[in-house]
Every structure is written in C-alpha cells, then in structure tokens.
Amino acid sequence: xxxxxxxxxxxxxxxxxxxxxxxxxxxxxxxxxxxxxxxxxxxxxxxxxxxxxxxxxxxxxxxxxxxxxxxxxxxxxxxxxxxxxxxxxxxxxxxxxxxxxxxxxxxxxxxxxxxxxxxxxxxxxxxxxxxxxxxxxxxxxxxxxxxxxxxxxxx
Numbered sequence: 414x415x416x417x418x419x420x421x422x423x424x425x426x427x428x429x430x431x432x433x434x435x436x437x438x439x440x441x442x443x444x445x446x447x448x449x450x451x452x453x454x455x456x457x458x459x460x461x462x463x464x465x466x467x468x469x470x471x472x473x474x475x476x477x478x479x480x481x482x483x484x485x486x487x488x489x490x491x492x493x494x495x496x497x498x499x500x501x502x503x504x505x506x507x508x509x510x511x512x513x514x515x516x517x518x519x520x521x522x523x524x525x526x527x528x529x530x531x532x533x534x535x536x537x538x539x540x541x542x543x544x545x546x547x548x549x550x551x552x553x554x555x556x557x558x559x560x561x562x563x564x565x566x567x568x
Contacts, residue, residue, distance in 0.1 A: 446516035454563040456512060461557055462567075463507035467495055515567065541568040 443456040471493050495503040521527045529537070544550045545561055554564055 444512065446513050447520060449516035449519045451512045451516065452563070454559050455515065455567060456508065457557055458554070458559045458563055458567045459508040459511040459515070460504065461554060461559065462511060463504045466507065467500060467504050470495060471500075511567075537568060538565060541565040544568070 441453045442450045443453040444451045468488075468490055471488060471490055475488060490500050493500045498506065518527070522529075541561075541564060545554075545564060550564065551561065554560075
C-alpha cells in the first residue's frame with residue numbers, strides 16, 4: 414500500500430510539473446477585440462482585477478448578512494454566484510468586459526480622438542506605482558505573470 418501511495422504521489426508530482434511547464438512566448442496574443450490585440454499578460458491583469466472585485470463583493474455581502482458563523486469561516490468563492498452567474502463565469506465575463514473597454518480606449522487613442530496630457534500620464538503612473546508598491550499588488554500580479562509595465566498599461 415505504501416508503494417502504491419508513493420507511486421501515485423510521484424506520478425501526480427510529475428503531472429503537475431508538466432502542466433506548469435507549458436509556457437507561452439512574451440507578448441503572446443490572448444484575444445483580439447476590434448483589431449486591438451490583447452496580450453496574455455494584459456488578459457491576466459484583467460482576470461486578476463475581476464477576481465479581486467468579485468471576492469470583495471462576496472466578502473461585502475457575507476459581512477452584511479446576519480450569519481456571523483458564515484463570515485468567520487473561510488469563504489469558498491467558487492461555490493458562490495454573482496449577478497446570477499457562477500463565480501468563475503462572472504470573473505471571466507468581467508475580464509472580457511475590461512478587455513473590451515481597454516480596446517475601446519486604445520482605438521480612440523490610436524485614432525487620435527483622445528490624447529492624455531503629460532500631466533495625466535504622470536499622474537496615472539504615480540497611482541500605478543502606489544498600488545504596485547505601497548499596496549503590494551506586485552506580489553499578487555508578478556506571481557501570476559503580470560509585470561509592472563503591463564499593470565501600468567492597463568491602469
């Protein structure tokens with residue numbers, strides 16, 4: 414029995430290593446929205462933002478409820494629903510919505526319809542730096558494959 418357990422554990426560890434080694438190239442295109450190419454890192458950024466927002470909504474709704482025992486236990490987010498959608502489906506839909514918004518604004522910038530002033534660009538970079546370093550978004554985002562330049566671009 415011990416040998417069987419060890420063999421299963423070794424096979425499982427090997428499978429995990431193989432699945433984690435499936436990397437993609439730098440700036441690989443994850444999706445295209447109206448001729449705007451969304452890189453995998455930019456899509457991951459949108460997923461992380463959507464996931465965080467969904468968790469905050471669930472936590473807020475849980476803390477508002479009168480059941481204090483539910484609030485004290487670890488929340489199983491994947492069993493929850495938001496706006497009538499399963500948690501995972503909601504996060505994916507919100508991420509796609511963010512990507513569409515990014516593509517919309519990028520199209521306006523590319524067409525010259527809108528242009529940020531140097532002051533606006535500087536202010537956006539300062540806020541991105543604050544969130545990245547002070548609020549330590551860097552830990553979550555970097556461990557999920559999103560570099561500061563991508564975060565700043567999305568910001």
